[in-house]
Amino acid sequence: MISCLVAFMGNVLRLLYGQCCKPAADSDAAGYHGVTPATVGVSALAQDLYSFEITSQVPQGLGTHVVSSKKAQANWYRKLSVAWRETKPPPITPEEASRLVILTLKGHQKADVEGLLTFYGLPLPHILVELTTVTPPSRPQGLKFELYTLPVDAKAVADGDTITAYVSTTDQRESAVVPKEVQVAAVQRSKARAQKNYDKADELHKKIIDLGYRVIQVQNQEVLARKYRIRLRGIDAPESKMDYGQRAKEELTNIVQGKCLRVLVFDEDRYSRFVADVYCNGIFVQESMLKKGLAWHYKAYDQRPELDKWEREARAKRVGLWASSNPQMPWEWRKNKREGR
Structure with missing residues (x-):
């Protein structure tokens, strides 16, 4: 019963992403349990990783987005589950979740990594933003x-x-x-x-x-x-x-x-x-x-x-x-x- 409920929650979150959280849309609607459109994909991935730890089953529908076998998919979720638990604090934003997936599955086929990200509506590698860690100038011109x-x-x-x-x-x-x-x-x-x-x-x-x-x-x-x-x-x-x-x-x-x-x-x-x-x-x-x-x-x-x-x-x-x-x-x-x- 618990495993079915957890799997259902992950499916609900992905469904909500598909309905109200398309990248081109701009909605105030909240997802499952108040999850916002900006984080619903992250929450679905977290639920599916939790479900995998209980059931050893990957989510339904993933196979239509990736090219590798169910056995390979289970291997990804095993790795991601460990990485997620070891990340302190865990990923909150889509960018953080996407980076964790890319880093954890480094060396796997590009089509699989991008397919998995697409399945959860997470940013693909080519649109991730690289920010510069900077120290502000001490006295920039015009500073009051x-x-x-x-x-x-x-x-x-x-x-x-x-x-x-x-x-x-x-x-x-x-x-x-x-x-x-x-x-x-x-x-x-x-x-x-x-x-x-x-x-x-x-x-x-x-x-x-x-x-x-x-x-x-x-x-x-x-x-x-x-x-x-x-x-x-x-x-x-x-x-x-x-x-x-x-x-x-x-x-x-x-x-x-x-x-x-x-x-x-x-x-x-x-x-x-x-x-x-x-x-x-x-x-x-x-x-x-x-x-x-x-x-x-x-x-x-x-x-x-x-x-x-x-x-x-x-x-x-x-x-x-x-x-x-x-x-x-x-x-x-x-x-x-x-x-x-």
Whole structure:
């Protein structure tokens, strides 16, 4: 019974991928148990590897995508099962799962590896993105100031080029500029919570939030932090209601969720967002978004040749929004909205 249920779950996930998660589609629909369109293929593979450990059976339908025998397929799943369990943390994104498959099955026939990836809707080798691990320049021209954020919440990603992040007021730059009324409200809130007067504590926290700050739980400790709305410098991602808008948002969320960011601020736009280069665990976030075809190089405001190069690479591979023959540019979309078209 258990083995049948596990196999059924894997089949359901693949079916959901086929119905709502085609690469050219852009859907908000969630898959089995809330799995998102961006991760349903990864989840199906994980379920099938778990099922294989119990039943020693490969999933139905795989044979139509590959050229080798059932015996060879079982050998792949045996290897992949071990590799998956030994990978800490396990693959989460389609790119991570695809790399694990390619590395584990290195030396096997190309048709089999690509067939297996296609079966789960995972990226093929030729469209995987290679990112450069970089150290940001210490004082790039035009830099106004630098921020080190607290871990980013997934809900703080507005779209594919805008993030809300918080910086602790214990930071040397922040500590000197905390408004007096924020400091007083934070102390009063702590006292109210100690007295279990949670209504008053909530009222004081609302006041803190209205002043651009928030009390955040970090490793079971409360931290007073300042809010920053950050606009990724030099790129323009599809708006949420545009084709690929949700995919761009999901990709940016995958990159920054739960991570502390290094933010190099160069400007402030008319919406009071800080225009910045953002680095996450050594990855330049704008590079990732451009190479995955989920943003344009915003040439009207940024002339850096490397950003233009990364966009051209994505166009040549036809990845992300470049799979469409004529994707609409977000600045034109916004202009049409303003003009009521």
